[in-house]
Amino acid sequence: ESCGFRREAFYPCYGMAEATLMVSGGLKSAPIVLKTVEGAALEQNQFVPATVEQEDSLTLVGCGQSLPDQQIVIVHPETLTPCDPGQVGEIWVSGPSIAQGYWNQAAATQQNFGVTLASMGQKSFMRTGDLGFMVDGELFITGRLKDLIIINGRNHYPQDIEWTVENTHSLLRPTCSAGFSVNIAGEEQLVVIAEVERSYWKLTRGAASDPGNGAKDHALDTKELIRLIRRAVLQHHDLQVHTALLLKPGTIPKTSSGKIQRHACRQSFLGGTLAVINDRD
Numbered sequence: 001e002s003c004g005f006r007r008e009a010f011y012p013c014y015g016m017a018e019a020t021l022m023v024s025g026g027l028k029s030a031p032i033v034l035k036t037v038e039g040a041a042l043e044q045n046q047f048v049p050a051t052v053e054q055e056d057s058l059t060l061v062g063c064g065q066s067l068p069d070q071q072i073v074i075v076h077p078e079t080l081t082p083c084d085p086g087q088v089g090e091i092w093v094s095g096p097s098i099a100q101g102y103w104n105q106a107a108a109t110q111q112n113f114g115v116t117l118a119s120m121g122q123k124s125f126m127r128t129g130d131l132g133f134m135v136d137g138e139l140f141i142t143g144r145l146k147d148l149i150i151i152n153g154r155n156h157y158p159q160d161i162e163w164t165v166e167n168t169h170s171l172l173r174p175t176c177s178a179g180f181s182v183n184i185a186g187e188e189q190l191v192v193i194a195e196v197e198r199s200y201w202k203l204t205r206g207a208a209s210d211p212g213n214g215a216k217d218h219a220l221d222t223k224e225l226i227r228l229i230r231r232a233v234l235q236h237h238d239l240q241v242h243t244a245l246l247l248k249p250g251t252i253p254k255t256s257s258g259k260i261q262r263h264a265c266r267q268s269f270l271g272g273t274l275a276v277i278n279d280r281d
Contacts, residue, residue: 007032010032011025011026011028012025012026012032012033012061012062012063012064013025013026013063013064014063014064014130014139014141016128017099018098018099018112018113018126018128019093019095019097019098019099019126020097020098020099022067022097023066023067023070023072023093023128023139024063024064024065024066024067024072024139025063025064025065025067026062026064026065032061032062033061033062033138034059034060034061034062035047035049035059035060035062035135035138035140036049036050036051036052036054036057036058036059036060037049037050037057037058037059037060038050038054038056038057039056039057039058040056042058042088042142042155042157043154043155043156044154044155045087045088045089045155046086046087046088047086047087047088047133047135047140048086058160060140060141060142061140062135062138062139062140063138063139063140063141064138064139065137065138065139066137066139067095069095069096070093070094070095070096070097071093071094071095071123072091072092072093072134072139073091073092073093073094073117073120073125074087074088074089074090074091074092074132074133074134075089075090075091075092075117075127076089076090077089077090077131077145080115080117081117081118081119082117082119083133085134086133086135087133088131088132088133088142089131089132089133090127090128090129090130090131090145091128091130091131091132091139091141092115092117092125092126092127092128093125093126093128094123094124094125094126098113098124098126099113099126100113101113101114111127112126112127112129113126113127114126115127129144129145129146130143130144130145131143131144131145131148142157143157143158143159146263147180147262147263149161149179149180149181149188149190150181150188151181151188151189151190151239156179156190156237156239158178158179158180158262160237161179161190161192161233161237161239162177162178162179162192162260164232164233164236164237165177165179165192165194165229165232165233166194167232168225168228168229168232169225169228170197171196171197171200171221171225172194172195172196172197172225173194173195173196173197173249175258175260176194176195176247176249176252176260177192177193177194177195177252177260178192178193178194178252178260178262178265179191179192179262180262180263180265180266180269182242182266182269182270184242189242189243190233190239190240190241190242191241191242191243191244191245191266191269192229192233192241192243192244192245193244193245193246193247193252193265193269193274194229194244194245194246194247195246195247195248195249195250195251195252196225196246196247196248196249196277197249198249198250201248201249201277204221204222204277222246222277222278222279223278225246225278226244226246226278229241229244230244243269245269245274245276245278246276246277246278247274247275247276247277248275248277251274251275252265253265253268
């Protein structure tokens with residue numbers, strides 16, 4: 001509303017191409033459903049109601065109810081059994097609009113389509129790879145299973161860390177950061193990468209080409225940005241950032257629709273192919 005949008009103009013829903021788009025949604029005239037939850041409980045895959053005044057609370061937007069002739073089940077991704085009410089798990093969907101599989105991708109089709117639950121006989125489901133929970137029939141999305149960051153037995157959603165990073169300073173580009181974990185000396189460690197704004201990049205390139213005109217200040221600026229990122233992530237998520245990198249604008253891996261490709265980001269980090277502008281520390 002502060003940006004000029006009417007609340008009634010938004011229609012929260014959930015869908016994907018594999019389901020011929022629509023999976024859940026509500027009545028167009030119905031108010032948006034919001035649930036405020038405890039952040040610490042969510043890290044343990046539990047939905048625990050909270051108030052917005054609580055320091056670690058998060059507010060999630062409901063994505064409506066399952067469409068007719070379709071069924072949504074929240075499933076434990078390891079035991080492959082239905083989750084208890086209020087427990088976060090993988091979203092499985094069954095219905096007549098679900099695709100039969102992926103074209104010429106037999107392995108991915110076998111893994112994600114036509115799966116069954118022992119408690120539901122031969123009913124066929126699709127594994128979405130998304131995490132969420134249901135309250136009173138309302139579906140809430142919490143993240144992607146393959147993007148989940150697990151450090152010291154706690155679950156962290158990368159989009160929450162990325163939001164924190166992008167809001168540490170105006171020189172960091174919105175929706176142009178990624179958080180992921182890598183195994184270092186047998187332990188999972190957090191890596192954060194973030195693009196800088198184009199205006200800042202032009203300024204720093206000028207400083208680099210003319211060392212007598214601000215190159216020293218540029219070095220201090222990047223170090224300060226990294227320090228702010230580390231402090232913000234530690235303060236809001238109780239996580240130590242092992243490595244933080246600043247990238248040239250427009251270089252972070254994304255899909256054609258603009259979504260961050262975190263797996264590709266991780267592979268580029270491990271391969272040393274990211275367009276980094278600061279020293280690794």
